[in-house]
Amino acid sequence: MEGGVEKPQYMFDRDVEWEALVSFATLPVGTARLGIVSGRRRMGKTYLLQALVERLGGFYFGASDATGGDSLMEFGAALAGYLGAEVPIRFDSWNHAVTYLFGLGAREQADRPRLIVLDEFPYLTRAVPELTSVLQREIDRYQNEPSGIRLLLCGSAMSVMGRLLAGNAPLRGRAQLEMVVRPFGYRDAAAFWDVAAEPALAAKLHAVVGGTPAYRGQFLAGDTPTSLAEFDPWLCRTVLSPVSSLFREARYLLAEEAEIRDTALYHSVLGAVARGSNTRGGIAGSIGRKAEDISHPLNVLEDCHLLMRDEDIFRAGKSVYRITEPLIAFYEAVMRPAWLLLERGQARRVWARSKERFAAQVAGPHFEVIAREFMIDDGIELLHPEAEFGTVGGGIVPDPANKTQIEIDVAVVQQGDGGHKRAVSLLGEAKWGVTMGSNHVDRLSRARDLLTRAGWDTSHCRLACFGGVGFSAALQRRADEESDVLLIGLDELYAQ
Template sequence: MSDPRPGATLGLVSGQHRQGKTFLLQALAKAAEGFYFDGQAVAEAQTLHRLAERFAEHTRATRPPRWQRWEHAVDALLALGDRRPVPVIIDDFPDLVGPSPALPSVIHGAYRRLHEVRQRNRARLILSGGAPSLMRRLFSGPSSLHRLASLELLVQPFGFREAARFWGIRSPRLAVQVHAVVGGTPAYRGDLVCGDAPAGPNDFDAWVCRTVLNPRVPLFWEARNLLEEEADHADRALSHSVLVAIAAGRSTPGRIAERIGAQLPDVSHTLAMLRNTGLLRAESDAFRPALTRYRIVEPLLAFEHAVAWPHRALIEQEDAAAVWQRVRPTFDTAVAAPHFAQQCRDWTTQYAAPDAFGGEFKTAVRGTVSGPAGHTPLHVDVAVRGNVEGRPGVLLSVGLARWNGTMDIHHLERLRYVLSVLGAAGEDVNGATPACYSGVGFGPELRAAEARGEVLLVDVDRLYHGE
C-alpha cells in the first residue's frame, strides 16, 4: 500500500464469511490513513448517499457531494490517490453489484481513463467480497477487472495447528474434536460463542452442549445461515439433503442420489452449486481418477448435517445434554473420524518434513483399490503422491487413519497387502511408505516395526507438533 511508484492499482480480496476480511481491511485503512466503505445490499441511490457521507468525513469536507451516478463516485474515490499512495477499500463489494450490475464496468472504465491521462495517480483500490467463485463471476466478461488486478488475496480459515493456538487448546486430541466442530474460522470463537472455549478434554461434551447445541447461542444457527446465504430458496431443501448424505458417508453423486431418493441431474446441479460457493470440494480418487468424491469443506456444516440437523426439533425442545448423549457415537464415527483423516492428509502436505516420505509430495487424497475378483474394495485414507508437471505422479505412501482405535501390526499387514495389489495392477510401489495415523496410539509390535524403518507412525502429538 505504501509503494511510491506511480500508477493506480487494483486488488481483489475474497474468502468465505467470518474469516476476518473486514477486520484485516479496517486495520489496513486505519494504519495507512486510507478510505474504507462497507457495502450493503440496498438501492443504488441510498448507497451513493452513504458513500458520499463517508467520503466527506474522510476528506473533512463541509458537506457531502451529491453523486447521482457511480461514475462520479468512482472518479472521486480514485482521485484520493492523486497526491500519495492511499488504500481505497470497498468491502462487501458483491452487495453493491446486485443493485448496480454495471459497477464493475464503471470501475474498469475509470482505470482505463486513469492510465491514459493521470498516470501518476497512486490509488490502491481494494474490492473485497465473498467466495472466490463469486468474485470471478462478477469480474468476468469483456471488461474483466481480473486483467487489471495486481493482487488477488484469498483469506482462508486458520490451519488446524493455528486454530488450536487461537482457541488456547493444548491437548491435541481435544484440538481435533473442537476443530471438527468449528474448523478454523476465527469469528466463531468471539462473536458466536462469546469467547467460550473448552477448559480441557473433560469439558468438551459440556462445551458442545452450551454452544453449538444451544439455541440461545448464535453458533447454533450459523450453519443454517451459511447455506441460506449461498443457496437460493428453491435449492435449499435439496442442498440440506445432499449435505446430510455426504455427512453420512455418501460421497459420490450416484450414492448421494440413491440415499436421498433424488434424480441424478438434480443432485449434480446441487453439487455444482455447493462446490462453486466453496462449501464442497470435489476430489478424484487416488487410484481411480474417474471417480470423484465430494467432501464438506466447512466443519460446522459437516457437524450440523451429521449431528444437529436430524435432531433439531429435539434439541430445541429437550435438554441438550440428553440429546448429545444419544448422538455422541455419531459424532465420533461420522464427524471426528473423517475429520481426523482429513487432518492427516493435510499434515502430509503442510507440516510433514520434506524427507518424511522419501520424495517431494504434493497431493494427499483418499483412494479405493479394487481387490481380486469377489473381494471387497480396499480403502486407503491417506494416499500421498508426488507431482509431475502439475499432475499427480509417483505413489509415495499409503496410509490408514483410525480416530478411536489403537493401531497395531495387522494394520501394517493390511497396508502391505494394498501395496501388493497395487503393484500387481502396474502401480510403481517401490518407494511407497506404509503409514499409520492414530488418534489413540500404537501397539508394541507396530512400534517395533517403526524402529526397523518399516512404517511411518503419526499420532495426535506429531500431527500438531511434529513433522
C-alpha cells in the same frame, strides 16, 4: 513487519495476508491497481482490512444490503467523512461516484498510493450490476494516466467474488492481487483457542468449529473448553444450546450465499454427504433425485466453498465430495436430525445419543483431512530421503483377486511425466476412534503390492498409520523393526 507497516499486536496470525496486503497497498507504481479479497463469512476479512486502512490512512466503505440509491448516499456520506467535508457528498450516479473516487488518486502525486477498500462488494453489484464495468473503465483509463489508487474489493459471497475475474467478466485480467482469506489451519486453530497443549481436545474442537476465528470471540465471548473432560458440557452450552449464537450458524452460512434459493434442497445434499454418500450418484440416490438433477446444487456449493470435490488420486475421472466447513458437517450429522429436541433444550440427551454418529460421520472424516494437511506441511520430512514430494490426497486401490477395494485415506504420489513412472511415496490410513494394529499396516502393504503390479513405482513408498487413539503394542514393535512403517499420533500431528 513489511514495508515499515507493522501488523497490529492484537491480530492473531494472518502474517502472510498482512504482508501481501501491505505490499499491494504501498506499491509505488504510478498507475491504478486492483486487488480482490474474498473468503467465507467470519474469517476476519473486515477485521484485517480495517486494520490496514487504520495503519495506512485509507478510505474504507462497508456496503449494506440496500438499493443502489441508498448505497450511493451512504457512500457519499462515508467519503465526505474521509475527506473531512462538513456535509455529505451527493453523487448523481455510481458512474459519477467512481469517476470522482479515481480522480482523488490522480490529483495527488502518482507515486503516493491511496488505499480504497470497498467491502461487502457483492451487495453493491447486486444493486448496481453495471458497477464492475464502470470500475473497469476507470482502471483502464488510469493505466495510461498517473494514479495512486490502490483499490481493494472485498466480499463473502464466494460465488459472486469468484466470477469477478472469470471468463468474460469486465475486471478479468485487471487485478494484481487475488487473495482468499481462509480458516486457520488445525494447528493455528488450536493455538487460537488456547488448547494446543491437549491435542485430543484440539482435534475434537476443530471437528466442530474448524478454524473460523469469529466463533471464539465474537460468537462465544471467549468461552472455550479447558480440558477434554470439559468438552461435552461446553458443547451442550454453546453449539447445541438454542440460546447460543452458534446454534443456528450453520443455517445462516447457507442462507447468506447469494446463489442459494431452495435451502431445503441444499441441506439435503449436504446431509447426504455428511452421512457418507459422497459420490454424485450416491448423493442423488440418498435424497431421491436423479444425478443430473443435483448438478446445479453441487456446482453452487463448490462455488461457495462449502463443498469440495476430491479427485481420486489413483483413478482418473473418479471423485468424492466432502463438506469444507466443519460446523455445517456437525450440523448435518448431529443437529439437524434432532432439531426439535435441541430447540426444546435437550442438548445433553441429544449429545449422549449422538456421540457414535459424531465419531463416525464427523470426527473420523475430519481426522483424515487433518492427516492430509499434516503431510503437506511437516509430513514431508517423513518421506524416504530419495522420494519426491507430489500430490497429497486419497483414493481407492482395486483388489480384483479378493473382489474388494482398499480405501487409502492419505497418499503422496507423483503422477509421472516424460520418462518417469508414476510413483507412490506414502500410503496411509487414519483412524479416529480405534486403536490401530498390524492389520492396518497389512492392508496398506497389500495396496502397495497391487499398485506395484499396476505399474506404479513403490520402491520408496512408506506406510503410515495416523491414530487418534493410539497403536497396539504389536504395531509399535513392527514400526521399530520396519523402517517403512510410520506411526503418527495426535502428539506428532500437533507438535509445533
